[in-house]
Amino acid sequence: MAKLKFRTLDQQSPSFWGLIVLHLVVVATGLGAALYMEEHGHIVTGMSNQVVWGLPHVFAVFLIVSASGALNVASVSSVFNRLAYKPYARLSGILAIALLLGGLAVLVLDLGRPERLIVAVINNNFKSIFAWNIYLYTGFIAIVGAYLFVMMDRRASQSAPTMKAMGWVAFAWRLILTTGTGSIFGFLIAREAYDAAIMAPLFISSSFLYGLAFTVLVLLMMSRETLSDLMPEEMVEKFSGLLMIFAFTTLYFTIVQHLTKLYAAAHVGVETFLLRDGGVYTIAFWFGQIVIGTLAPVAVLFFRGSGFSARSALTLASILFLFGGLAQMYVIIIGGQVYPLKLFPGMDVSSSFFDGAVGSYVPSAPEVLLGVSGISIAMLIAALAMRLLPFLPQAEPKGS
């Protein structure tokens, strides 16, 4: 096999600069929104004592889950030894770090006291999965950073065992990390929509899907920017196939999750709410997650044709998968909270504190701005990294 060559993002079109400026504006408004929330308190959000995690968490968890999935391509190349994926391993690594930082930024800026972040570093309660996650996230950045070093350093990259070992460590770490993210919900005994071990594998499978969708979209974008074909036909096929597999796996875990709850008489209420009577949450589930976010993109990929048509299909499907991912997180995070806690099973309850009532939540503008800025933060970090260091594969000259 020819020696792989990599390049930086050394030429940018006006439309690319336009995109960078747009991201900068989004980040600036997001930070402004966070300051506004910090100044006035969460009263300026749609959150309440009933819905304590709002849209920023939807974006943050979505990005954190996507981050570990973005590392897929690198893992496939070094852990599973698939050489075809190797040109994309560096990009997948840097994208993983960028997405994680974007998600964490949103998570931290949505804290009631974001300026106390240092407290979370100094004081740790090791029984808290949140505290574990602090180490899982920082560890992920360090490990993927080291992994990238091994890939990019002239001498280190010569050592196949080192590469393999780093690949394995990073792969294991990303699985543990997403287990941790899923378990933030899985460990919550209080809320009927959560409290299930399946949250961890569900999140892992979702991460494969969203992470790859992000990677594919960035690759396609970079192909346009570098005026070279970074994704040959063969890879379009491979990525399309993988995305379909991940979509079906996520659908499978989603079905098992809901069926298990539906089977138990005690939880029929919450399932009926989410799947049938939940209004916006029911729509987000069936229309957002299942139709737009799973079935439509799978159909698009299935009938993708070849050449330009296949490439457009892959672009469209990836966008739809990401949209579905946001819908899925919305249903899980917000839908799971608006359903009331059951303090007195078998009783109809009411109180001035909204006991027994379905919570209402409408995200406010600052929340939307903060949430969306997480994506822009990730994209800016990725773009800057690609500008500075050779993360992008050098397309082989035609006919070679």
Add this chain to the structure above:
Amino acid sequence: MSAADRRTFLKSAVGLGATTLAPGITLYAFGPAASAETAPVSAAKRWALLIDINKCPSGCDLCVSACRKENGWKSTGHAATDAQWIRKVTLRDPETGKTREAPVMCQHCANPACVDVCPTGASFKRADGIVLVDKHICIGCRYCMMACPYKARSFVHEELTDQKTNAPRGKGTVESCTFCVDRIDAGRIPACVEACAAEGGAAMTFGDLNDPKSDISKAVSAAASSQIRADLGLDPGVRYRNL
């Protein structure tokens, strides 16, 4: 060593020995009230509350208003975001239509879910069973609110004014019933219990579950009582009768 030096040394040695070996005795020298306020909290006690809801009249909210007055939380007109440390929950049996009311607040669990999930340890349980939030290290992540099955906690959504010195609160942090910990440490009972006994149905009995001679221990052993969501295994320190 001069005589004066020797005397100083002996004095401090005695002082050190006294505080190390017999802190209780030393503190007792300042009188029982001071002792209660400064003595270390001991696991020998388990503060608990028993509420007989048959004695809790419908529409009475003396416990709620007493808590408000004592701890300074109040309505700001934003019902969805206003803190509520204690609330009256109306229970209606869908079969019979019979309704009752029960005051619900932090249940001061022996195995509190909020303490387990708190990343910084701001949510903590005192040795005597009182579950509190350390407002200095709460980062406002609200994971405890996600984890509490009793909806006992509130997040402070906006700027506060007129705080009570005995119950400091903070925008961007989480809070809940403290069992009026400052009163307990001063040898008094929680404000809700006091108000209920003075003007209400005397539905609340507060005391040390570990002391077999306490009113609450006697009451709990005399007749059946139950805990809300006992199935979750959190062992709440608030028990209910006739629930």
